[in-house]
Amino acid sequence: MRVKKLLVLCVSAVLAGSMLLAGCSKKEESKTDESLQYVKDNKELILGLDASFPPMGFTDKDQKIVGFDIDMAKEVTKRMGIKLKLQPINWDSKDQELQGKTIDCIWNGLTYSEDRAKEMLCSESYMDNHQVMLVPEKSKIKSLKDIKKQQVGVQKGSTAADAVDKTEELKNAKIVYFGNNVEILNDLGNGCDAAVMDEVVAKYYAKKDPGKFKILNDNLSTEKYVIGFRTGDEKLKTEVENQLKDMKKDGTLAKISKKWFGEDLTTIK
Amino acid sequence: MIDSIIQWFEKLPGIADMLLHNGLDQTLIIFFLTLVFGLTLGLVLALGRMTRFKIIQLPVRFYLLIMRGTPLILQLYGFYFGLNLLLGIRIERTMAAVVAFSLNYAAYFAEIYRSGIQAIPNGQYEAAKVLGFSKAQTFFKIILPQVVKIILPPMGSECMTLVKDTSLAHVIGVMEIYVVAANNMSRSRGMEYLIVAGIFYLIMNMIVSKVFGILEKRMSYYR
Amino acid sequence: MSVLSVTNLQKNFGKLKVLKDISFQINDGEIVTIIGSSGSGKSTLLRCMNQLEKVTKGTIEINGHTLVSMNGDTPEYASKEVQKKILMETGFVFQNFNLFPHYSVLRNVMEAPVQVAGIPKEEAREKAFGLLRKLGLEEKADAYPCELSGGQSQRVSIARALALEPKILFFDEPTSALDPELTGEVLKVIKSLADLNMTMVIVTHEMAFAKEISDRVIFMDQGVIVEDAAPEDVFNSANERTREFLGKYHDIA
Numbered sequence: 001m002r003v004k005k006l007l008v009l010c011v012s013a014v015l016a017g018s019m020l021l022a023g024c025s026k027k028e029e030s031k032t033d034e035s036l037q038y039v040k041d042n043k044e045l046i047l048g049l050d051a052s053f054p055p056m057g058f059t060d061k062d063q064k065i066v067g068f069d070i071d072m073a074k075e076v077t078k079r080m081g082i083k084l085k086l087q088p089i090n091w092d093s094k095d096q097e098l099q100g101k102t103i104d105c106i107w108n109g110l111t112y113s114e115d116r117a118k119e120m121l122c123s124e125s126y127m128d129n130h131q132v133m134l135v136p137e138k139s140k141i142k143s144l145k146d147i148k149k150q151q152v153g154v155q156k157g158s159t160a161a162d163a164v165d166k167t168e169e170l171k172n173a174k175i176v177y178f179g180n181n182v183e184i185l186n187d188l189g190n191g192c193d194a195a196v197m198d199e200v201v202a203k204y205y206a207k208k209d210p211g212k213f214k215i216l217n218d219n220l221s222t223e224k225y226v227i228g229f230r231t232g233d234e235k236l237k238t239e240v241e242n243q244l245k246d247m248k249k250d251g252t253l254a255k256i257s258k259k260w261f262g263e264d265l266t267t268i269k
Numbered sequence: 270m271i272d273s274i275i276q277w278f279e280k281l282p283g284i285a286d287m288l289l290h291n292g293l294d295q296t297l298i299i300f301f302l303t304l305v306f307g308l309t310l311g312l313v314l315a316l317g318r319m320t321r322f323k324i325i326q327l328p329v330r331f332y333l334l335i336m337r338g339t340p341l342i343l344q345l346y347g348f349y350f351g352l353n354l355l356l357g358i359r360i361e362r363t364m365a366a367v368v369a370f371s372l373n374y375a376a377y378f379a380e381i382y383r384s385g386i387q388a389i390p391n392g393q394y395e396a397a398k399v400l401g402f403s404k405a406q407t408f409f410k411i412i413l414p415q416v417v418k419i420i421l422p423p424m425g426s427e428c429m430t431l432v433k434d435t436s437l438a439h440v441i442g443v444m445e446i447y448v449v450a451a452n453n454m455s456r457s458r459g460m461e462y463l464i465v466a467g468i469f470y471l472i473m474n475m476i477v478s479k480v481f482g483i484l485e486k487r488m489s490y491y492r
Numbered sequence: 493m494s495v496l497s498v499t500n501l502q503k504n505f506g507k508l509k510v511l512k513d514i515s516f517q518i519n520d521g522e523i524v525t526i527i528g529s530s531g532s533g534k535s536t537l538l539r540c541m542n543q544l545e546k547v548t549k550g551t552i553e554i555n556g557h558t559l560v561s562m563n564g565d566t567p568e569y570a571s572k573e574v575q576k577k578i579l580m581e582t583g584f585v586f587q588n589f590n591l592f593p594h595y596s597v598l599r600n601v602m603e604a605p606v607q608v609a610g611i612p613k614e615e616a617r618e619k620a621f622g623l624l625r626k627l628g629l630e631e632k633a634d635a636y637p638c639e640l641s642g643g644q645s646q647r648v649s650i651a652r653a654l655a656l657e658p659k660i661l662f663f664d665e666p667t668s669a670l671d672p673e674l675t676g677e678v679l680k681v682i683k684s685l686a687d688l689n690m691t692m693v694i695v696t697h698e699m700a701f702a703k704e705i706s707d708r709v710i711f712m713d714q715g716v717i718v719e720d721a722a723p724e725d726v727f728n729s730a731n732e733r734t735r736e737f738l739g740k741y742h743d744i745a
Contacts, residue, residue: 052455059452063291088452089442093350097442100353180451182458208458396590399542400604400656401579410607414594491593492638 035233039104044083047073048103050091052180055204055260056109056225057086068200068260069107072126075252076243092157095119098230105240106228109198111159113223121231124241125224126268130199131163133216134206136189144169144218150193151176153184160196163221170220181205188213196220200261224267244268277461284465287453292446293469299366299435299445300473304428306371311378318383329379336376342437345369349441366438374431381423385416418488425481429474436470446470493520494553495660495691496541500562501550503536510536512715514550518660518693518708523686525694525702525723528712529737534695537712538664541693542584543575555581555659580608583653587665589645591637591652597624598633601651609656616655623651627681643674647681654685661685663694699741703727711737 039045049057049065057067065086077084089097097103098120111129112122133152135141141150149172154161156177164170176192178184184195185205202215229237245268247253254264317329336344348369352358360368389412397407439448450466496518503511510533518524526534539545541552543559547567552559557578560569569575591600601620605611611619624630627647637645646666653661663682667675679701685692686705696702702709702723709726711719713733719726729735 050452052452054456058456059449060456063287063449063453087442088444088448090440093346093440096346096350096354100350100359102353102359102442180455182455185458186460205458390590392586392588392590393592395544396586396592398544399579399582399584400652401576401608402604403576406607410603411592418594491636 035236049108051088120228123227127225131220153192153195292449295445303370307374310375314379315382385420499551532712583658583661
């Protein structure tokens with residue numbers, strides 16, 4: 001009998017919980033923008049990244065998260081007088097992470113697109129991003145025009161995939177979608193004849209395995225890297241942008257860029 | 270050629286050591302806590318599933334259908350993002366994974382319990398009844414110990430699945446060994462991280478398999 | 493003095509009337525066997541008295557406790573406490589033994605005294621040993637039920653039923669599941685209990701045994717008691733149904 005009573009209790013708790021879940025709607029966010037105060041109160045900026053996007057943000061041999069974006073963000077938060085917390089996330093759920101306030105920004109080689117601008121607040125661009133084509137070192141493909149019906153690998157859901165869709169020269173090519181860039185590179189030369197990805201990433205891997213593949217000269221498209229904030233977090237966005245402008249002026253940004261790319265690629269004015 | 274193979278193998282112990290210190294703790298926390306909560310909740314659910322009272326049985330059946338009928342990966346999203354965005358309940362990532370895994374595995378465990386409980390002959394209940402055992406005593410002293418013996422093989426199998434399923438926790442940002450290995454692969458471009466992660470899962474399951482083997486042997490004193 | 497009294501007992505399974513208006517009494521120390529063909533309702537009668545089935549109608553009194561009585565048209569059962577008390581004061585031996593397979597022989601016998609009657613473990617162990625010794629199962633105390641022969645299993649289940657020191661012992665076809673050569677040892681044990689003045693109600697197909705051991709024989713057919721008399725009267729009955737039933741058994745002359 002006691003077992004039954006316990007059961008009734010458990011089940012009613014579950015029922016009550018689910019009713020609550022169905023009945024409650026999303027709480028109305030207050031209209032005033034307290035985003036800057038919010039991170040200052042928390043004394044930290046939580047940066048969301050997928051920690052597998054070299055050289056912007058990735059896991060190094062000592063299992064520390066490093067990269068160009070990370071160095072920039074560290075300097076920005078230092079100047080703001082708060083800490084930087086790096087939070088690895090699943091890239092597919094970056095919007096939910098932002099909305100749920102489990103992270104404060106996406107700063108991980110995020111390419112601007114109109115669709116993204118609907119989901120989050122995008123900062124001014126800090127760097128150009130070219131979509132480039134990679135081919136095996138000995139490939140006969142010299143330019144985009146040489147692509148007929150060959151296989152071209154891209155990361156699914158990436159802006160590289162969008163760029164491939166919009167490129168006239170590739171309309172007959174067979175597009176193969178992969179989960180990440182490493183998978184594409186492993187396949188390049190075996191299955192795929194060419195690959196399309198962000199230039200900075202392509203350069204990173206080309207340097208890592210010299211003599212294996214080359215980057216073609218013609219770009220598919222030129223896009224912009226931005227920082228993604230929660231919709232409405234204007235004050236926080238402006239503060240970060242201002243800090244980056246100061247860093248550009250005093251040469252800090254150039255220094256960080258040279259460390260990762262050998263030259264100043266930043267486009268902040 | 271030989272040299273490069275040797276070189277490749279020489280990398281593995283370092284990677285194993287790295288994974289031991291990064292990610293393994295998360296994997297083990299999810300595994301063990303899911304076992305504790307899942308096995309307990311599973312028993313309650315099994316009893317609820319078997320009761321004559323429709324007011325309890327029907328919701329439990331619905332629960333079992335939802336939990337077993339939808340992908341675990343979606344339930345993980347639901348428990349982490351759903352609760353947060355809908356109700357503003359923010360659970361720590363690993364704990365959210367533990368909750369989602371426990372609720373999901375409890376459903377599978379419940380059905381395994383049920384299969385075991387229903388395999389016990391009615392004569393056992395009758396013998397306990399005429400001796401004056403209460404319902405609770407009958408269940409815990411007479412029925413459950415026999416159920417344990419019957420359900421050990423399917424439970425062992427389910428636990429091995431759980432070991433592998435812990436890798437799904439990365440979708441809500443839990444840094445378990447699979448995603449740690451994958452992140453390292455992005456840097457190094459080498460498959461060796463994934464291979465070592467695979468070996469880790471294999472070793473964990475060899476241990477699970479061994480433990481269940483020992484338990485089954487212990488229960489083999491009667492038929 | 494009556495230790496068991498059944499009045500106007502009816503039991504239906506759905507539309508099927510298994511017991512139709514059964515009444516009888518059993519006195520202290522009496523040994524009563526119930527005979528009848530399969531489906532005559534004799535096992536159901538035994539199960540009603542041991543709370544394994546709920547009666548449809550009727551009154552049952554055991555050891556001065558009322559298990560069930562009629563309140564108007566519906567049967568009314570005693571409280572849980574009284575029900576448990578009655579169960580503890582009666583013993584039941586199943587056709588299929590129903591020993592607990594995960595417990596040793598000793599633990600099968602001592603578990604109810606410890607769990608149900610709250611007797612200290614040491615005391616219960618001593619008593620259980622004593623019972624096993626009496627039934628010639630001493631060296632099987634640490635064995636598990638799967639290691640026993642059918643006859644040994646049934647003797648253990650008798651020991652288990654005796655462990656609570658019941659006032660009445662019920663047997664539901666105690667030898668039906670046994671090979672013919674094993675029935676003897678079980679019947680011997682039951683006879684030895686008769687010598688101790690134990691009140692027993694035995695459902696059986698062993699006619700020679702019934703004739704030999706019983707103070708009274710009840711013959712049931714199609715849910716009613718056809719005869720309730722001394723064994724010699726039943727076995728020499730002029731009743732048509734009784735003669736027809738007994739004619740199927742060759743072991744009685």
